[in-house]
Amino acid sequence: MAYLKRKIDAILRDWKASENHLPLVVRGARQVGKTASILEFARQSYENVVYVNFVEQPTYRQILADGYGTADVVRNLSRITPSFSFEPGTLLVFDEMQALPDIATTLKFFKLDGRFDVICSGSLLGLHYHEIESNSVGYKTDVTMQSMDFEEFLWAKGYDVSFTDDMLAHMVDGRPFSALEHRLLLRLFLDYCVLGGMPAVVRTYIERDTFEGTLAMQRQLLLDYEEDIRKYASGLDQGRILHVFRQIPAQLAKENKKFQISKVAKGARFKDYFGCIEWLADAGIVNICHALQTPELPLRGNYDATRYKLYYGDTGLLVASLDEEAQEDLRANGNLGVYKGALYENLVGEALVKSGYDLFYYKKENSTLEEDFFVRDRTSLVPVEVKATNNHAKSLATLVKSKRYEDIRYGIKLANANIGEADGIYTFPYYCVFLLRRYLKNRSSVSPQRAWRSLMRS
Numbered sequence: 001m002a003y004l005k006r007k008i009d010a011i012l013r014d015w016k017a018s019e020n021h022l023p024l025v026v027r028g029a030r031q032v033g034k035t036a037s038i039l040e041f042a043r044q045s046y047e048n049v050v051y052v053n054f055v056e057q058p059t060y061r062q063i064l065a066d067g068y069g070t071a072d073v074v075r076n077l078s079r080i081t082p083s084f085s086f087e088p089g090t091l092l093v094f095d096e097m098q099a100l101p102d103i104a105t106t107l108k109f110f111k112l113d114g115r116f117d118v119i120c121s122g123s124l125l126g127l128h129y130h131e132i133e134s135n136s137v138g139y140k141t142d143v144t145m146q147s148m149d150f151e152e153f154l155w156a157k158g159y160d161v162s163f164t165d166d167m168l169a170h171m172v173d174g175r176p177f178s179a180l181e182h183r184l185l186l187r188l189f190l191d192y193c194v195l196g197g198m199p200a201v202v203r204t205y206i207e208r209d210t211f212e213g214t215l216a217m218q219r220q221l222l223l224d225y226e227e228d229i230r231k232y233a234s235g236l237d238q239g240r241i242l243h244v245f246r247q248i249p250a251q252l253a254k255e256n257k258k259f260q261i262s263k264v265a266k267g268a269r270f271k272d273y274f275g276c277i278e279w280l281a282d283a284g285i286v287n288i289c290h291a292l293q294t295p296e297l298p299l300r301g302n303y304d305a306t307r308y309k310l311y312y313g314d315t316g317l318l319v320a321s322l323d324e325e326a327q328e329d330l331r332a333n334g335n336l337g338v339y340k341g342a343l344y345e346n347l348v349g350e351a352l353v354k355s356g357y358d359l360f361y362y363k364k365e366n367s368t369l370e371e372d373f374f375v376r377d378r379t380s381l382v383p384v385e386v387k388a389t390n391n392h393a394k395s396l397a398t399l400v401k402s403k404r405y406e407d408i409r410y411g412i413k414l415a416n417a418n419i420g421e422a423d424g425i426y427t428f429p430y431y432c433v434f435l436l437r438r439y440l441k442n443r444s445s446v447s448p449q450r451a452w453r454s455l456m457r458s
Helices: 008-017 034-045 058-062 070-080 101-113 125-131 150-156 161-173 179-195 199-208 214-232 237-252 270-282 315-320 324-333 342-354 394-401 430-444 453-457
Strands: 024-027 049-053 091-095 117-122 141-144 286-292 303-312 359-363 373-376 381-386 411-415 420-422 425-429
Touching (some): 008 034, 024 034, 034 049, 034 117, 161 430, 179 315, 179 430, 214 315, 237 270, 270 303, 315 342, 342 373, 373 430, 394 411
Antiparallel strands (some): 359 373, 373 381
């Protein structure tokens, strides 16, 4: 099957086109498509490529035996594989970098040498940088890659950029989707929710035009993540990290989705386990949603580190972790409300992270006031409420109307509904969440009256 277009493709092209570009490090969880994207870019952009995989070809882990200099590394590469060509302008790809973290030390020397372009790639990189003798700070560019978002899934299904541009235009103009458009997008989004964004899973679905085999692939990925934990986590942390990872679906199933360390193991304490949660986040496996101390700007530095929610980095893997009855309800009946809205929240959290947002929520002490997420535009704090249906968003209405929250001027409700607006709350269907950042950027340059004039005329 043809290569699946990814958003990192443009990042890689821009990197090569930029003058005096630094060596590139592409980070991300396992199986998100890093290698496929890098090799496709290399095929299209370079006449000569040297590709080394430190996991599949462990002999290459010896290339630093004589030092970190470019000449030392190139000489040892050519000893192992004499057929390699090292003409000026060659791209060197060091894959599965986590198996040889010290390769990062060479990046400074490759940059100073100037003859070659270098891309390193691997999973769990955030966890291994502390092991590196010198991390080539100032001599490399880091990029994080994640599994496919809904827009990339639409590309895989054959929809081009004009399709998502039209979706954004509906949002900016306040123009509801037609019944046909709405049904089509709901069906596509449900398929994406069930599959998630792991490229191998999406590719199998596209090739077979059926979900056959995809659940088994997802469950194998979950087992692979657990194997990574056993392989790369040290000492007692292995068991604790596994306990946390396995607890996420059950804790998301609660009405109160705040992650409780006390539920992970008897006598478990925050100070003993938060490092485990950071481990999972650094590995790209989970997303942490921090509890704001108060709903106001700035967001960073305004949260309680001891209160948080945990979401899977890929909702398809959360779906794969559900029990058989929930699986059947979701796949046969399209019931995304299963698990008390956990899937909705995970989907939105995942989409926000993939759009470049950090995750924050708010729960007022001794009150029912609680908001699922917060983002911002140029001047305002924007609360985002996730509704399993299209019923009233009481907490969102309170935040928008109250004069107590000066940074909040309007809110966003994501629901199983069409586009709409009432009392400063703008409603969008779930399948639009990947466009939220672009919508807010457009909104900041367009007056609300102009943006919603089409809706008011209808």
